[in-house]
Amino acid sequence: MKQLRSFIKKEFFHIFRDPRTMIILFGIPIAQLLIFGTVIKNEIKDVHIAIFDQSKDETTLEITNKILSSGYFLLDENLENTKDIETIFKKGKVRQVIVFESKFGEKLIKEGKAGVQLIADASDPNVARLVNSYTTGIINDYIKKMYPNLKLPMQIEPEIRMFFNEEMQSAYLFVPGVMALILMLISAMMTSISITREKEMGTMEILLVSPLRPAQIIVGKVIPYLLLSIANAFVIVLIGHFIFKVPIMGSFILLMFETILFILMALCLGILISTVAKNQMVAMFISMIGLMLPTIILSGFIYPIENMPTALQILSHVMPARYFVTIIRAIMLKGVGILFVWKETLTLIGMTLFFIALSVKKFKIRLE
Incomplete structure (x- = not known):
């Protein structure tokens, strides 16, 4: 246990010493959220x-x-x-x-x-x-x-009311989606790079001969990024709430629990990517291209899944961001509890356990 604590402490020191890592962890998410929230709109103007x-x-x-x-x-x-x-x-x-x-x-x-x-x-x-x-x-x-007494040609005049977003603010749509996109990219990308960096710098041999087990090495790699990603998510929620006025109608504790679950899943996916990537460039390419576009297109972030072709609708079921976006919108905008999102929550838990098991197995093979 003492060795694991020392390993985790080493990872934190390594992260905080690298300005580029800090910019990726905190600078890029805030910039992306501000850009998406202020530039991308679905209302019309001028x-x-x-x-x-x-x-x-x-x-x-x-x-x-x-x-x-x-x-x-x-x-x-x-x-x-x-x-x-x-x-x-x-x-x-x-x-x-x-x-x-x-x-x-x-x-x-x-x-x-x-x-x-x-x-x-x-x-x-x-x-x-x-x-x-x-x-x-x-x-x-x-x-x-x-002309209040004038009979219009229309025989049926529907009365329209918008629930959960009466003013049709686009930030209500994009903040939860951007949150999923940022956490997926940052968590998966940083963890995938972490192990490939060890291989490129030649320090993997030190880990290979250390008394740490594969599971302990993975935990040591995941925990620093888990804590930093939680802080990242907290900042994103605060920006969305206070700058873009996105409400948090449901339980904040449930919101953070679901966020931590999604972050953990993304971190485990990043570890899995790192076990198959030969270098940092490959790991970054897989994380950016393999996760960013599917997260944007197949998660329901921008495009309604119901309007997609059947093949893409089926493919979207393997996208973790789809379930997280559904959960976040339900909690933040509708104020629902766990009883309304338990299916999506169980799906994320299942994906997390699957990625953990596969990562440990593949990492163990590399160590052997």
């Missing part, structure tokens, strides 16, 4: 639009002013005919063209309905759907307020 107003009456002018004063849109051009629509879309700046039919206001009062066409640049379908949805909402809101 979208350039063009308007073709064939009526130019008081009603269309008021609707136009309401759309432009919403803060979501900027008027790029007033069109004179429909032939300019394709040309203006090809320039790539305008995302939507609003076309009011002639005698819009007169038809709205006399007939109870008037036509407005929303034409969006669907080269980015997500933005196109959002832009049309925002514009439709603004127009309908104006008509309801100005």
Whole structure:
């Protein structure tokens, strides 16, 4: 036990002496969180639009002013005919063209309905759907307020309410996902590099002849990064909560328990990578490429898993980040307890035990 404590202490001293390691552990996660939280958004803002107003009456002018004063849109051009629509879309700046039919206001009062066409640049379908949805909402809101007794053409008017994120803040989506991405990369990458560094520097021979057992060597490698990753996770949660206003509706203790479990799983995965990597470059390449892209694409972090092809949905079941993202969002945003995330928790525990067993086995083979 004394030898294990000395080994762990040596690992801490080695980590704290290397400024590059400290930057990777604490600098990169904070920078990534701030970049993802402030740059990546799924709301629209200052979208350039063009308007073709064939009526130019008081009603269309008021609707136009309401759309432009919403803060979501900027008027790029007033069109004179429909032939300019394709040309203006090809320039790539305008995302939507609003076309009011002639005698819009007169038809709205006399007939109870008037036509407005929303034409969006669907080269980015997500933005196109959002832009049309925002514009439709603004127009309908104006008509309801100005003409409360007017019967709109729609027979069914759904009332929409957003649970757990009523203001549709993108930080609620990205902070849990970025947390999973950072912890997976940092934990797995640092531990995978740690053993390959020993092999490259020639100090692996010292470990080979030491009285430490394979399990003790793995524990000694894991514990320093486990503690530092927990501190890292704590910082990420604080930044998400106080800077990006992401709530923590559930138990903070449960949140940290699930985070520690995920970190431990990632550390064991990093040890497994280090047993098959020949040098630090290979270990870093496997950690970055083999874990970063699947974590982003197949975890539900950005893209809904339900919308993926069946093959990718099946493949996503072996991605640990998928279960962690589900757990974190459920605890932070919905305030649920362990009874609602026990399946995902058991899956992470199973993966952790599997990686531990496989790492010890492969590491033991290398020692022999």
